[in-house]
Amino acid sequence: MTIATPTTDPLELQVALQQRADYIPIEDLSQETSEAGDLFQKVFRELINRGLRTLVGPRGCGKTHLMRYTWLQCRNTMTRPFAVFVSFNRYFRLEPLLSSQAGALEQFHSWVLARTILSILDSANEWQPKLSVADLLPDGLSPTELQTFVNRVERSVPPDTDSALVGRALSIDLVQKLASATRERAERKHTILLMDDAALTLTPDYLVEFLDIVRSLKTVDLAPKASVYPGTTEMSPRFHEGQDSIAVPVWLSVEDPAYEKVIDGIARARVRTFDQIPDDAKATLRFAAFGIPRAYLTMLDEFGRGGFASTQQGVSRIIQHHLDARVGEFRSLGTKVPKLDSLVVAGEAVLEAMAKEIKTANDVSASRDLRQLTYGVVESDLTPIVERMFRLLIEAGLVYDNGTVKHGTPERIYRRYIPHAALLISIRALGGGTAGGSLRQTIDAIARKSEKHPVRKGLQRAVPNLDLSQLSFSLPKCAACGTTRITDSQRFCHHCGQMLVEASTFAKCLDTRIDDVPGLSDWQRNQITQFLPAYRTLRDFLAKQDPAADLLTVRGFGRQRTTKIVDVLNGFVDEYLS
Template sequence: MTSAQVENELESALQQRADYIPIEDLLRETSPSGDLFQVVLRELTNRSMRTIVGPRGCGKTHMMRYAWLQCRDEGARPFAVYASFNRYFRLEPLLSSHAGALEQFHSWVLARTVLALVDSGQEWQPKLELDDLLQELVSVDDLQAFVTRIERSQPLNELTQRVADSLSIEVVQKLIKAARERAGRKFAVLLMDDAALTLTPEYLIEFLDIVRSLKAVDLAPKASVYPGTTEISPKFHQGQDSVAIPVWLCVEDPGYDDTMDGIAQARVRDFNKVPHDVRIMLRFAAFGIPRAYLTMLDEFQRGDFKTQQQGVSRIIQDHFDARIAEFRSLGKKVPKLESLVTAGEAVLEGIAREIKAFNEKLAARQQKQLTYGIVEAELTPIIERMFSLLVEAGLTYDNRTVKHGTPERIYRRFIPHTANLLFIRALGGGGPGGSLKQTVDAIALRSAKHPIRKGLQRVVPSVDLEHLSLSLPKCAACDTRRLTDNQRFCHNCGQQLVDASTFAQCLDTPIGQVPGLTQWQREQILQHLPMLRTLRDFLAKQDPAADLLTVRGFGRRRTARIVDVLNGFVDDYLS
């Protein structure tokens, strides 16, 4: 692979994430088509507090950044502040090492919000000078110094402690109000991205309390969350304090094809050169996740396949395998969810098998079925949580409840990942060797009116769903699962039981195993930087880019992108 090809490959991988699109390119690379996009945009720019819900890659970050641009460029819209909290995991060690971890987290969220306010003022048109608003409180440099110390788990000195003490909900509200008045807008929205602090429920509860407390007559916070692992604060009531707005586009939505292709048209170079049948297959396999569609299209354009069918099949299989791997990682990141993850994967496979068998019967009627209906009575809280995890991982779409009269005929409808259905040939005939054209024709068939309805336990007899429960953590010494939640010593080896830090597990990941790096880059780092072996080594460096620049062939642009890949992996692993 040539140097130029390596450069283009890495750039392509990064550009699929909205975080890496330059703000001024966002308008050009956004397709505002589709009813869902317009609904979410309205909700992000109205006066009400909202939570934006959806799995990774569905467009939460993109829509928030786009909403910020719309507010900046259209005088009738509110003043907007966009703040990302994707570095919250760096504060996780404080929970076990610092008695005031929650207080420091509280101050960190407020400091991040004020820094985001300053950034918004700098990018506003015309630019808003906000330095004088902070002079009586704290300087921007002092705020940044406080945030840096917290994220590096360093003790606060006198200066940064003074910064923490000076921050409060009321102070942040007053600063945003003053900025809003200077911008000449009637109210403000605070777009709080990456707010789903899934791995540290203690922080999540505190965060949602902050979101609720920041709400004012002229200030409407909006927070992006996940559907499965986001645990809501007892003081934060969905439906009262906030309304959840789904972002995920259903694969059976009438405007699905036009919306997904509109996004690809805006983001993918030479999109119209991709063969029509290939676009249909990849669009269907993307399962309503724009990032997935863009990534698979890019892989097809860069791939060197013997046939179109071989290329499409391999891309879809790799995509689904990656989604399953991500889902399994939830059980490692949050040990108490391990049993739900294991059961969820079995349920997903069982539902896909049922749909395949059902579609074989429907073939003669020129119809297809993608939906599985589960009687509401079967959805106990623990089963519902299991499905929420499948939804969060983007493996199952929750298509809401449908009623057919009696309580026994009230069904919750779920659609399993379409890439899985294509992988097991649940459409277009169950036998091996079916043509691309057969599958494309099957995708175009009209959907049957009623979903498949069969008891969940019958679909997965190998899993005891009736006694499904959260998993207890394992002993770090001998890997034996504890027997009770309050157990202090391992019943197998006698070692004292300590909860493992997800952050520490992430830091021990070898750099050579981080996806997104090319094989050549891995070899160069291994050969020339023997002290840079794990993400712990990388994050410990004050300026890791300086070390990378010493490697022959690592220029400034390539080094910057490698740093982005490594930081992005850490963010994704713990977000």
């Protein structure tokens, strides 16, 4: 078996892979893209159509790459729409404005529109043939003034007279008119607005505002496409998945029949030394990548650098390093969004329990030359808060949602989840045995056909030390300074000294029945009880990422009424805890 040797050539180090799609030169994107697989073609079709779409998937699954590739294909093909790619990955620079300036949301609104206009101008300038559209801007707005405005906002510099004038001149209508006029000069039938890094999860106030902008920008000939995350992206009360937008999954399943072809096609296009890597290493790392192209490319790159005694040692070390990084990223969600901390802790315990159950099941499956990858959770166990926990695991790329399956009666409808393949490999859930088993055993196990049915053990039985019925959000932060409390019995903030909402008060608020919330009519309460039986308390309501989408399914609930109900429920929580 070939053993990798360390890379020593300075040129090799210089051209070492930068796996993020943001850094691939646009003219190199076509030759570094694999178009294999139904998923790629489906997402591409959704990106170029006239509908508002959200691309959903964890980091590294290819959202940015697909958007940039789509932009390039549109530029090079006359029958496709005019395309604009705009990244909002600098939104975190505006976070200090929330605490330092009263008009932070207004500045954010203007910043989004300014970046969008600059991207329209950039797309026109890079189009073939090149388009000159700066003359379409109204008096008082030039590319230089717009860029100066963006730079000042991103540096948290208070607006001066000129930047304030620029901010006031920006509007949704201006962006729509500019996009339409540019499209006409490009002689295309409609425009797609590819909005990357749109999941502003660290600043939920901005996220609500951003999704309102996305919804408002949609016209007959302007179709926004925004990339979001599965777990922490909380929808605006006025932005509804399934109504305003359709979610498009971007994550490829390891159970997909074309998995090997698709993932190897990507690697072959991006990794120059792909054919020199041992087949056993590629097979194991491909499976451990768990459908995330960036993960596979990174692990192949690490393997190519060498520094290990054998292929087996190198593969094991790389997979464990990758798994540790994914778990670390998942744990960081609790730090980034403190209210989710308890869900993160519970999620890690559930993940480990599912993997152990699958390991046990594979001891039986192996005797039938089959493999087991999937854990089935009875849908009745997926309360809103438990489902939110699973969505966080999905966002971190640690669990894949493989859809639902029905086994007979309605009580036996299961949601199928696949724990991360790297975790299954690390605990030897595939191939049997304990640590130290051979790489060949693992590869043989990966190659087997999958069991028809998932492991069907009650989730609570798998994690007996964790009471899922008591799962809830973490305690609230200090309303005065935002510091997270240390204990649930703490009465005063240890940072600023302000009195805190008592833990029992917080729990009491969450346990308030929706029937008891003032401001709702008897008819509204009855409709919610009849059509949304899972919405019993405010805890259930707050656990949902997009509660408005559920409310819209209730007979008689239109957009206005739904928005009012969401505002009433959120307003009650805010007042209760103030």
